Amino acid sequence: MKAAELFIRCLENEGIKTIFGIPGEENLDMMDALLESSINFVTTRHEQGAAFMADVYGRLTGKAGVCLGTLGPGATNLITGVADANMDRAPIVAIAGQAGTTRLHKESHQVLDLVNLFRPISKYGVQINEPENIPEIVRKAFKVAQIEKPGCSFISFPENVADMDISGKEPLKVQTPLPPIPPEEKLEQAARLISEARHPIIMAGNGVIRAGASDQLVRFAETLGIPVATTFMAKGVIPFSHELSLGTIGLQSHDYVSCGIDRADVIICAGYDIVEYHPYLWNKEKSLKIVHIDSSPAEVDEGYIVEVGAVGDIGAALDGIASKTKRDDATPFTASLRQAIVEEMSENSEDTRYPVKPQKIIWDLRQVLKPDDIVISDVGAHKMWIARMYQAERPNTCIISNGFASMGIAVPGAVAAKMAYPDKAVVAVTGDAGFMMNCQEIETAMRIGTPIVILIWTDSEFGLIKWKQMSKFKRHSNITFTNPDFIQFAESFGAKGYRVKQTEDLQSILGQAIQDDTVVIVDCPVDYRENLKLTEKLGELVCPI
Numbered sequence: 001m002k003a004a005e006l007f008i009r010c011l012e013n014e015g016i017k018t019i020f021g022i023p024g025e026e027n028l029d030m031m032d033a034l035l036e037s038s039i040n041f042v043t044t045r046h047e048q049g050a051a052f053m054a055d056v057y058g059r060l061t062g063k064a065g066v067c068l069g070t071l072g073p074g075a076t077n078l079i080t081g082v083a084d085a086n087m088d089r090a091p092i093v094a095i096a097g098q099a100g101t102t103r104l105h106k107e108s109h110q111v112l113d114l115v116n117l118f119r120p121i122s123k124y125g126v127q128i129n130e131p132e133n134i135p136e137i138v139r140k141a142f143k144v145a146q147i148e149k150p151g152c153s154f155i156s157f158p159e160n161v162a163d164m165d166i167s168g169k170e171p172l173k174v175q176t177p178l179p180p181i182p183p184e185e186k187l188e189q190a191a192r193l194i195s196e197a198r199h200p201i202i203m204a205g206n207g208v209i210r211a212g213a214s215d216q217l218v219r220f221a222e223t224l225g226i227p228v229a230t231t232f233m234a235k236g237v238i239p240f241s242h243e244l245s246l247g248t249i250g251l252q253s254h255d256y257v258s259c260g261i262d263r264a265d266v267i268i269c270a271g272y273d274i275v276e277y278h279p280y281l282w283n284k285e286k287s288l289k290i291v292h293i294d295s296s297p298a299e300v301d302e303g304y305i306v307e308v309g310a311v312g313d314i315g316a317a318l319d320g321i322a323s324k325t326k327r328d329d330a331t332p333f334t335a336s337l338r339q340a341i342v343e344e345m346s347e348n349s350e351d352t353r354y355p356v357k358p359q360k361i362i363w364d365l366r367q368v369l370k371p372d373d374i375v376i377s378d379v380g381a382h383k384m385w386i387a388r389m390y391q392a393e394r395p396n397t398c399i400i401s402n403g404f405a406s407m408g409i410a411v412p413g414a415v416a417a418k419m420a421y422p423d424k425a426v427v428a429v430t431g432d433a434g435f436m437m438n439c440q441e442i443e444t445a446m447r448i449g450t451p452i453v454i455l456i457w458t459d460s461e462f463g464l465i466k467w468k469q470m471s472k473f474k475r476h477s478n479i480t481f482t483n484p485d486f487i488q489f490a491e492s493f494g495a496k497g498y499r500v501k502q503t504e505d506l507q508s509i510l511g512q513a514i515q516d517d518t519v520v521i522v523d524c525p526v527d528y529r530e531n532l533k534l535t536e537k538l539g540e541l542v543c544p545i
């Protein structure tokens with residue numbers, strides 16, 4: 001068989017059902033070999049869309065999402081989505097065609113050193129120079145991408161190698177290594193520290209979701225009566241409705257949930273990545289005692305000096321520590337704080353002023369979605385509001401990019417989420433600027449039949465940047481633009497569009513959009529005067545505990 005066929009067989013062997021991408025001249029053999037395979041190729045309208053689809057697919061399923069582009073510009077177009085996946089710890093395998101090995105040593109049409117280009121944004125990167133290495137390369141790429149901490153593997157596939165014949169080679173057996181159980185001694189040390197703590201608190205990160213250890217986390221918190229704050233990327237790891245939940249932490253401002261950390265003496269960081277929330281923002285005095293429970297040793301940071309580290313299987317660590325800890329007083333110290341947080345959530349639930357307040361949009365969205373439905377946020381002011389106020393009840397139901405935090409993830413991400421979970425309603429929540437960065441994927445969604453709702457918070461501005469400029473300089477610069485008519489835009493793709501003309505209609509429009517069972521844009525004018533009001537409110541916050 002041809003090397004390209006062996007390559008596709010190896011992808012099938014990894015359980016790959018879908019590849020997102022755009023064909024090119026230098027991957028002709030791969031595209032042709034796909035015709036004989038069980039793998040579905042989703043042709044996107046931009047390689048960035050393909051990379052974001054693979055990113056969200058990987059994040060939701062734990063299996064590497066696969067994206068493909070051609071050499072040169074096809075590969076560079078993949079980069080933003082790949083970097084996003086790599087920094088958000090989503091498993092992804094990115095594949096690019098490459099020129100033949102006979103012209104890689106010199107100036108040559110569309111040729112870039114792709115392995116080097118992808119190096120800072122991948123865990124493993126390699127060029128296939130010999131067909132016989134394909135089974136090892138593909139196996140290694142998937143293994144490295146999927147093991148903790150997950151990220152990107154990049155494969156460059158020169159066209160002359162793809163066209164070569166190869167015989168006697170088979171895909172390698174897929175093996176998934178299990179994380180080791182952390183040493184008993186470390187669990188005991190952690191238990192001792194927590195037993196002696198007056199006000200311990202948990203900060204849970206995305207690692208807990210990746211480890212499938214949300215139940216263990218909740219059990220740990222309940223057994224020991226310890227409140228839980230989650231990072232943006234860990235939303236839903238404990239249901240917001242749980243009395244021990246303090247909601248989400250990660251805003252730069254001192255938020256309600258920060259009051260809990262201020263009062264804590266020991267912080268139990270489980271599956272937490274500092275990429276999400278700088279320790280200097282929550283451990284200014286460097287006085288908190290840190291218990292680090294994670295799949296790998298802690299990053300070095302002067303604000304994150306670990307007292308006890310339990311490295312390995314997160315669920316086993318949580319169970320082990322809980323069984324060894326004795327707390328004399330297991331009443332959570334944060335009851336009044338939780339009450340203030342819960343009350344704030346519904347403060348604007350009846351507010352019908354127009355344009356719609358961020359808090360009200362989120363409230364209404366929560367009302368129409370079931371606990372297992374999925375929201376994918378884009379990046380902007382709307383993301384801050386969603387992180388703060390969207391009440392997630394289950395892990396992986398509110399997807400936020402908070403490592404690389406690239407605009408443009410929501411629309412392609414929603415397409416991938418709908419492919420992964422066809423029975424769940426999927427809503428992309430996006431700013432008007434981020435929407436326009438990957439709106440071309442509406443065509444992909446219509447063509448492949450993935451019904452999604454795209455809820456645009458329209459302000460004709462880079463809302464988040466205006467918020468920051470106003471906070472810092474009390475004036476703003478270069479943040480305004482105009483939008484197309486989003487309704488006509490949707491209709492031009494054969495999709496549907498609704499404009500929210502009065503706040504009273506929002507909830508029924510959202511409900512209808514989900515029912516419509518096609519791609520639907522909901523254009524919702526937003527009142528971002530609330531942004532600076534929130535900054536002022538949090539600036540004057542008197543902690544309720």
Ligand SMILES: Cc1ncc(C[n+]2csc(CCOP(=O)(O)OP(=O)(O)O)c2C)c(N)n1
Pocket residue numbers: 378379380381382383405406407408430431432433434435457459461462463464465
């Ligand atoms: C690709 C990319 N470019 C620029 C930024 C910096 N940035 C973060 S938020 C933002 C504005 C987002 O505007 P919009 O999508 O309208 O959302 P809004 O803040 O108005 O809710 C910008 C420019 C980014 N995160 N990603």
Ligand SMILES: [Mg+2]
Pocket residue numbers: 380431432433457458459460461462463
């Ligand atoms: Mg905007």
